[in-house]
Amino acid sequence: MAAEIDELWGEDLAPVARALLSSAVRCFAARGFTGTTTRDISGGAGLSPAALYVHFPAKEQVLFEIARRGHRSALAAIDLPGCADPDDPAGRLRELVARFVAWHARHHVAARVCQYELAGLTSEHVTEIAAIRREFPERFRAVIADGVEQGVFTPVDVGRVVRAVLSLGIDLVRWYRPDGPDSPEQLGRFYADLAVSMVSGVPGPAAG
Amino acid sequence: MAAEIDELWGEDLAPVARALLSSAVRCFAARGFTGTTTRDISGGAGLSPAALYVHFPAKEQVLFEIARRGHRSALAAIDLPGCADPDDPAGRLRELVARFVAWHARHHVAARVCQYELAGLTSEHVTEIAAIRREFPERFRAVIADGVEQGVFTPVDVGRVVRAVLSLGIDLVRWYRPDGPDSPEQLGRFYADLAVSMVSGVPGPAAG
Amino acid sequence: MAAEIDELWGEDLAPVARALLSSAVRCFAARGFTGTTTRDISGGAGLSPAALYVHFPAKEQVLFEIARRGHRSALAAIDLPGCADPDDPAGRLRELVARFVAWHARHHVAARVCQYELAGLTSEHVTEIAAIRREFPERFRAVIADGVEQGVFTPVDVGRVVRAVLSLGIDLVRWYRPDGPDSPEQLGRFYADLAVSMVSGVPGPAAG
Amino acid sequence: MAAEIDELWGEDLAPVARALLSSAVRCFAARGFTGTTTRDISGGAGLSPAALYVHFPAKEQVLFEIARRGHRSALAAIDLPGCADPDDPAGRLRELVARFVAWHARHHVAARVCQYELAGLTSEHVTEIAAIRREFPERFRAVIADGVEQGVFTPVDVGRVVRAVLSLGIDLVRWYRPDGPDSPEQLGRFYADLAVSMVSGVPGPAAG
DNA sequence: TATGAATGAGCGTTCATTCAT
DNA sequence: GATGAATGAACGCTCATTCAT
Numbered sequence: 059m060a061a062e063i064d065e066l067w068g069e070d071l072a073p074v075a076r077a078l079l080s081s082a083v084r085c086f087a088a089r090g091f092t093g094t095t096t097r098d099i100s101g102g103a104g105l106s107p108a109a110l111y112v113h114f115p116a117k118e119q120v121l122f123e124i125a126r127r128g129h130r131s132a133l134a135a136i137d138l139p140g141c142a143d144p145d146d147p148a149g150r151l152r153e154l155v156a157r158f159v160a161w162h163a164r165h166h167v168a169a170r171v172c173q174y175e176l177a178g179l180t181s182e183h184v185t186e187i188a189a190i191r192r193e194f195p196e197r198f199r200a201v202i203a204d205g206v207e208q209g210v211f212t213p214v215d216v217g218r219v220v221r222a223v224l225s226l227g228i229d230l231v232r233w234y235r236p237d238g239p240d241s242p243e244q245l246g247r248f249y250a251d252l253a254v255s256m257v258s259g260v261p262g263p264a265a266g
Numbered sequence: 267m268a269a270e271i272d273e274l275w276g277e278d279l280a281p282v283a284r285a286l287l288s289s290a291v292r293c294f295a296a297r298g299f300t301g302t303t304t305r306d307i308s309g310g311a312g313l314s315p316a317a318l319y320v321h322f323p324a325k326e327q328v329l330f331e332i333a334r335r336g337h338r339s340a341l342a343a344i345d346l347p348g349c350a351d352p353d354d355p356a357g358r359l360r361e362l363v364a365r366f367v368a369w370h371a372r373h374h375v376a377a378r379v380c381q382y383e384l385a386g387l388t389s390e391h392v393t394e395i396a397a398i399r400r401e402f403p404e405r406f407r408a409v410i411a412d413g414v415e416q417g418v419f420t421p422v423d424v425g426r427v428v429r430a431v432l433s434l435g436i437d438l439v440r441w442y443r444p445d446g447p448d449s450p451e452q453l454g455r456f457y458a459d460l461a462v463s464m465v466s467g468v469p470g471p472a473a474g
Numbered sequence: 475m476a477a478e479i480d481e482l483w484g485e486d487l488a489p490v491a492r493a494l495l496s497s498a499v500r501c502f503a504a505r506g507f508t509g510t511t512t513r514d515i516s517g518g519a520g521l522s523p524a525a526l527y528v529h530f531p532a533k534e535q536v537l538f539e540i541a542r543r544g545h546r547s548a549l550a551a552i553d554l555p556g557c558a559d560p561d562d563p564a565g566r567l568r569e570l571v572a573r574f575v576a577w578h579a580r581h582h583v584a585a586r587v588c589q590y591e592l593a594g595l596t597s598e599h600v601t602e603i604a605a606i607r608r609e610f611p612e613r614f615r616a617v618i619a620d621g622v623e624q625g626v627f628t629p630v631d632v633g634r635v636v637r638a639v640l641s642l643g644i645d646l647v648r649w650y651r652p653d654g655p656d657s658p659e660q661l662g663r664f665y666a667d668l669a670v671s672m673v674s675g676v677p678g679p680a681a682g
Numbered sequence: 683m684a685a686e687i688d689e690l691w692g693e694d695l696a697p698v699a700r701a702l703l704s705s706a707v708r709c710f711a712a713r714g715f716t717g718t719t720t721r722d723i724s725g726g727a728g729l730s731p732a733a734l735y736v737h738f739p740a741k742e743q744v745l746f747e748i749a750r751r752g753h754r755s756a757l758a759a760i761d762l763p764g765c766a767d768p769d770d771p772a773g774r775l776r777e778l779v780a781r782f783v784a785w786h787a788r789h790h791v792a793a794r795v796c797q798y799e800l801a802g803l804t805s806e807h808v809t810e811i812a813a814i815r816r817e818f819p820e821r822f823r824a825v826i827a828d829g830v831e832q833g834v835f836t837p838v839d840v841g842r843v844v845r846a847v848l849s850l851g852i853d854l855v856r857w858y859r860p861d862g863p864d865s866p867e868q869l870g871r872f873y874a875d876l877a878v879s880m881v882s883g884v885p886g887p888a889a890g
Numbered sequence: 891t892a893t894g895a896a897t898g899a900g901c902g903t904t905c906a907t908t909c910a911t
Numbered sequence: 912g913a914t915g916a917a918t919g920a921a922c923g924c925t926c927a928t929t930c931a932t
Binding site: 696698729730731732733736737 | 915916917918919920
Binding site for chain 1: 297298300381386423426427429430432434438448456457459460467
């Protein structure tokens with residue numbers, strides 16, 4: 059069950075450390091970072107309270123590892139070599155949104171931690187995660203700006219549309235359930251269509 | 267500063283109780299429910315730690331009051347008598363989205379608590395708040411289903427579109443800043459256009 | 475109900491002060507001095523928390539008033555002009571024990587406070603109450619020593635017998651219930667007989 | 683000092699847990715259950731406030747352990763194989779009273795907690811302790827009823843006499859001091875004689 | 891006289907973390 | 912590597928008491 063969580067940790071970590079991270083993800087997602095005790099985490103991995111400190115120097119470091127590896131995994135997912143024609147902005151946007159959304163749906167538990175629990179990080183670690191996070195709007199901006207430039211997309215406010223598309227992908231971690239009607243890929247395709255519609259319609263009547 | 271928060275509390279509460287709720291909103295939004303101490307709340311209102319308990323029986327009740335009054339305020343905001351022509355689904359959808367988004371932007375601090383901190387409630391209170399929350403998708407569903415039925419909107423998957431529109435309005439509490447480029451109303455109009463475009467475009471190629 | 479408690483307070487106290495003392499007696503007896511809050515006391519008299527301080531300067535003073543008036547009442551009860559023949563030590567002992575026991579049974583709620591809650595007093599007040607308490611063994615000692623001297627009683631160890639008789643009268647506050655089989659007077663007569671038997675039998679085989 | 687307290691805890695408890703129980707006994711006896719703080723208990727054992735919770739889940743459980751082990755110890759003390767001739771009710775009563783009294787005198791500090799602080803227990807624990815407590819009057823009733831039946835004792839009201847004998851043994855925890863004139867065994871022998879005299883004298887004149 | 895609001899001190903308990911084993 | 916015991920620093924909450932009204 060919930061094998062998706064374990065996929066996020068690399069082979070560089072000891073199995074026990076990976077089990078602790080997986081337990082922590084489940085705890086943080088369910089009760090939040092401050093609402094989770096170190097006993098919850100180690101207990102969820104079948105270990106004693108002190109065991110956590112054999113593998114991580116502090117609770118905050120556990121969150122940081124989750125955030126770092128989670129964000130890298132998401133970035134890698136959207137940066138996979140694409141199948142779309144580079145000269146087809148709509149196809150590229152569709153692929154990008156589908157991947158972004160599918161990753162968040164598949165990893166909705168870990169993603170909830172990555173999106174909502176960063177306040178538990180030290181400011182140094184926030185900075186480090188923020189550097190990765192900046193890449194996501196960048197990817198969307200590139201594709202959309204391309205399409206607008208080529209005249210394929212409506213001349214939208216790129217920043218606003220990027221925010222909207224990101225919101226669709228992120229907010230689903232709040233409500234997505236794997237036993238619901240949509241698989242991660244189905245939801246990805248649906249949101250991909252919505253994204254394209256956002257840059258295809260006639261511009262709205264003087265928004266702003 | 268942050269006078270929007272105080273707007274949420276009715277005249278039935280003593281001024282000190284309102285000040286405590288406002289302080290609690292700021293604390294919960296910044297550090298989460300479990301990350302906030304009762305001393306934070308009372309201190310934020312310029313009171314001693316024990317003062318909180320003169321006005322509220324427990325920290326959880328403070329959260330509940332915020333959630334209850336916050337949700338009611340949001341519902342009242344979208345249920346205001348409309349200016350849109352009842353026979354114009356697009357106009358009605360635009361108005362509904364604009365109001366929903368503008369409320370969340372204007373009250374982004376309190377809204378963050380209403381959207382992300384409900385895990386701190388007792389299960390009884392969760393049930394009570396959930397009853398109010400169910401009204402929001404209902405409002406969107408009614409308008410969109412109407413438009414689809416009348417043939418004005420594309421025959422979209424209503425449930426999915428409702429989720430997407432709600433996500434746009436909700437996720438903005440994560441990133442909206444009042445000193446950013448958009449006023450609550452501007453953002454509302456922009457998202458209203460996006461919502462209309464979601465139900466107006468040609469249906470995507472076999473999504474799902 | 476429990477009108478016996480009200481009998482203990484003199485006319486010198488305002489009715490509200492008497493009601494507070496009665497409430498305090500019930501609370502202290504049920505939950506102990508430290509286990510009782512000032513809110514319990516004032517609430518039990520139908521008053522607000524602050525009302526207690528209109529009539530008493532502190533919670534400890536309430537206990538002190540109870541202890542002082544309670545002990546004086548008990549002493550007055552055994553010091554009532556006697557009906558027994560002064561030359562009949564057995565009759566005098568019987569009367570003394572009967573009165574002591576009956577008072578403790580009738581006032582078992584207040585007596586529980588007087589016997590078990592004195593640790594809540596300041597040391598000054600302990601001294602003051604101890605002065606009254608010394609009178610009780612004194613009364614018993616006088617009668618028993620008299621009987622022994624006159625050769626009417628067995629030559630018992632007076633101090634030990636006094637302790638035993640006091641114990642009988644005091645310990646009943648732990649278990650006496652007014653709806654039990656014995657009225658205060660019946661119990662008094664029974665214990666009076668026991669006391670007489672203690673000083674009448676053949677001395678035990680080398681006790682001590 | 684006060685090595686008698688430590689005798690009450692079995693070998694099944696860790697030494698630190700036993701030290702905490704001993705400290706708690708001293709605190710509860712001196713200041714009552716509600717008057718004792720958990721810091722008093724752990725501090726009395728030379729430990730930090732949090733240490734108590736390594737060994738006991740709550741302050742109430744500490745009281746319960748004391749009450750359970752104390753009552754069992756007292757019951758075991760009177761249930762020791764007897765030296766008295768089974769056909770000699772007076773001898774058996776003497777032995778029973780002597781043991782009951784000596785236990786309470788020797789363990790007067792713990793006994794004070796067992797006799798006066800049970801109000802601090804949860805109702806479940808009260809029930810559990812009450813089941814043990816019922817055995818004590820049962821033991822006395824058996825012997826006295828036996829003597830009355832055999833015609834060796836005066837035909838007394840057995841229930842009343844049992845109450846009186848128990849009161850002698852219990853009330854001494856209120857006043858007994860080990861540096862007083864009587865050793866626990868001396869006091870036991872004296873009270874044994876008193877008990878026998880209670881069932882040996884001529885019945886009092888119409889008590890009740 | 892009576893009270894609602896307020897508070898400093900403290901209570902039972904929890905928690906992240908340490909350390910000897 | 913793993914743990915049971917221990918702890919300093921809180922935390923949510925309560926309490927005796929005060930005071931303006």
